[in-house]
Amino acid sequence: MTGMLARYERLVAAGELQPDQDQRRAAQRLDRLQKDLEADEPGGLLSRLFQAKKTRPQGVYMWGGVGRGKSMLMDLFVESLSIAEKRRVHFHEFMLELDRMIRDERAKDAGNPIAPVAARIANDVRCLAFDEMVVNNTADAAIMARLFTALICDEGVTIVTTSNRPPSDLYKDGLNRSLFLPFIDLVQAELDVVPLNGPTDYRLDRLGDLATWHTPLGDEATAQVREAFFRLTDYAPEDAEHVPSGELDLGGGRTLHVPKSFKGVGVFSFKRLCGENRGAADYLAIAHAYHSVIVVGIPRLSPENRNEAIRFTKLIDALYENSVKLFATAAAEPEDLYTSGDGSFEFERTVSRLKEMQSADYMARGHGLAG
Numbered sequence: 001m002t003g004m005l006a007r008y009e010r011l012v013a014a015g016e017l018q019p020d021q022d023q024r025r026a027a028q029r030l031d032r033l034q035k036d037l038e039a040d041e042p043g044g045l046l047s048r049l050f051q052a053k054k055t056r057p058q059g060v061y062m063w064g065g066v067g068r069g070k071s072m073l074m075d076l077f078v079e080s081l082s083i084a085e086k087r088r089v090h091f092h093e094f095m096l097e098l099d100r101m102i103r104d105e106r107a108k109d110a111g112n113p114i115a116p117v118a119a120r121i122a123n124d125v126r127c128l129a130f131d132e133m134v135v136n137n138t139a140d141a142a143i144m145a146r147l148f149t150a151l152i153c154d155e156g157v158t159i160v161t162t163s164n165r166p167p168s169d170l171y172k173d174g175l176n177r178s179l180f181l182p183f184i185d186l187v188q189a190e191l192d193v194v195p196l197n198g199p200t201d202y203r204l205d206r207l208g209d210l211a212t213w214h215t216p217l218g219d220e221a222t223a224q225v226r227e228a229f230f231r232l233t234d235y236a237p238e239d240a241e242h243v244p245s246g247e248l249d250l251g252g253g254r255t256l257h258v259p260k261s262f263k264g265v266g267v268f269s270f271k272r273l274c275g276e277n278r279g280a281a282d283y284l285a286i287a288h289a290y291h292s293v294i295v296v297g298i299p300r301l302s303p304e305n306r307n308e309a310i311r312f313t314k315l316i317d318a319l320y321e322n323s324v325k326l327f328a329t330a331a332a333e334p335e336d337l338y339t340s341g342d343g344s345f346e347f348e349r350t351v352s353r354l355k356e357m358q359s360a361d362y363m364a365r366g367h368g369l370a371g
Contacts, residue, residue, distance in 0.1 A: 004080045005031035008073070022196045023069050026062055029194055030077040030160070033057055037083055037127055037158065056152070059159035061133075061187055063166050064196030065367070070162035071131050071263050072234070073196075077160065078129050085126040091133045091161070092289060095140055096247055096255070098147065114143070118150035122157050130161040132264050135171040135180065136288045137251045145182035152190050159191060164291065164367045167193060206231040212358050214329045217297065221329040225267075225294050228327045232292050233263040250285050264367075266290040270298045274311040283318035291367035293319060298330035303341030310343055313350045320353045323365035 002010075008027040011017045036057035062070050078088045089097075101120065105113035121128070128151070135141050151157040163170070167187040171180045187193070210228055214221035230237045246261030260267035266286065273283075273295065286293065301309045319326055330337065334354035338347045356362050 002080060003031055004034045004077050007076055007080055017069075017072075020069065022064070023073065026060075026070075026073050026194045026196055027076070029060055029192060030073060033060060033158070033160070034077060034081050037081060056156040057158050059152070059161075059191040061159075061161055061163065061167060061191040061193045062196060063163045063193070065164060068196040070196055074129055074131055074160065074162055081127065083126060085124055086129070087125050087127070088129040088131070090246070090261075091130045092248065093246065094130060096249060098143075099139075099249075102143075114146045114150050115154070118147060118155050122151060122155035125157060127158045127160065130159070133161045133163040133170070134165070134288055135174065136285055137249065138175050138179070139251070140249075141171050141174055141176065141180035141183075144180065145186055148183060148186055152186070161191075166195070206234075207363075212325070212327050212363075213334070213354070214327075215332055217299075217329055217331050222296065225296060225327045225329055228292075229260065229262075229265060229267065229294060232265045235262055248285060248289055250282050256282065256286075260294075261290075264289075264291040265294065266292075267294040267296070269296055270308075270312075273315055274308045278311055278314075280314050280318065283315045284322075286315075287318040287322035287324050290324060292325040292327065294327045296329045298328055298337065300331045300336070301338040301341070305338075306342045309338045309341065309347060312338075313343070313347060316350050316353055316357075320357060323362070323367055325363060326354075326357050 005027050008017070008024070012019055017023070062073065064070055074088065078086060098117065101117045102113045105116050109116075135144065148159065152159060165172075167184050170184060171177055174180065207228065208231075210224065210231065212228075214224045226237075226240075229235070229243075230240075235243060243260045244262055246258040246266070248256040248258055248261075248266075250256055256272075258266045258268065266289070268286075273286075295315075298312075299305075301312075316326075318324075334351045337351070338344050
């Protein structure tokens, strides 16, 4: 199998990627990790020379703004890594899976579930690759240091992860953040922190002149946001029926089904987001989890839709304040969505934000960064 760096350089030479020094440095570091992992494969040179001790190559933490190529580099690394004991998983999916494993262990034994859960994960995985590491709730924050210490230091698993934030900014301003600080120390001690924080947002390049707000509702509007999804995720349109779904942890044991969820892009219906009883915390969970959100089926709102209008305002506030890119299909332009009824005057601020969210300056913001 061709090495990571060689594959990256071929893509640049073919014009499929633009030359980018930050990306190339990250590709070089991942290429070295690939060689270390493959050399330590059973029967490999290191394995023959040092059979008494299992080695653990140092992992990598890649961080940078939206569209910097982190997921693309991760995919190249995992695809070119020629060991069987590897796994690539979205971080949210992994944490939901982890929660189920911990409950299973507690049902069997009242003792500390972390060690047996880490052993189960490491049983057939030497390299665990996460995309989009982000921490949104106290439960995850409290458990991560213990779990990843067990995985890395006790089980010898090599971790590779991407994030929009440097390690020191994870779970920033979160409740009981002191519980999370040991995890930050662990990352800085055990993983190479590789920044990809240059100015180029390649996702914006791929979007081209594609608009973000599409009206009226209908096949044409749907086709436009569908195209945005494929451009943002690099997902093959011909495989559209297999786009993965997801379950978003809302805290308190609640989850939200996300019909289409891939590479930090989530697709939702207006009815699911604003027609059901939801609060600001739910919308913040969405805003933290996704750098881009597609909302379909936004209707004109009347006085009878007062609750939906209030929820929509809270949703837009959460997305705006976290610089989430919004793509939408709607029955009308923002200024014509809710013109009369309780709160229609206050809705004018939402209209203003929706207009700003269509601007080039807003689209260039990094996820989670205020303007």
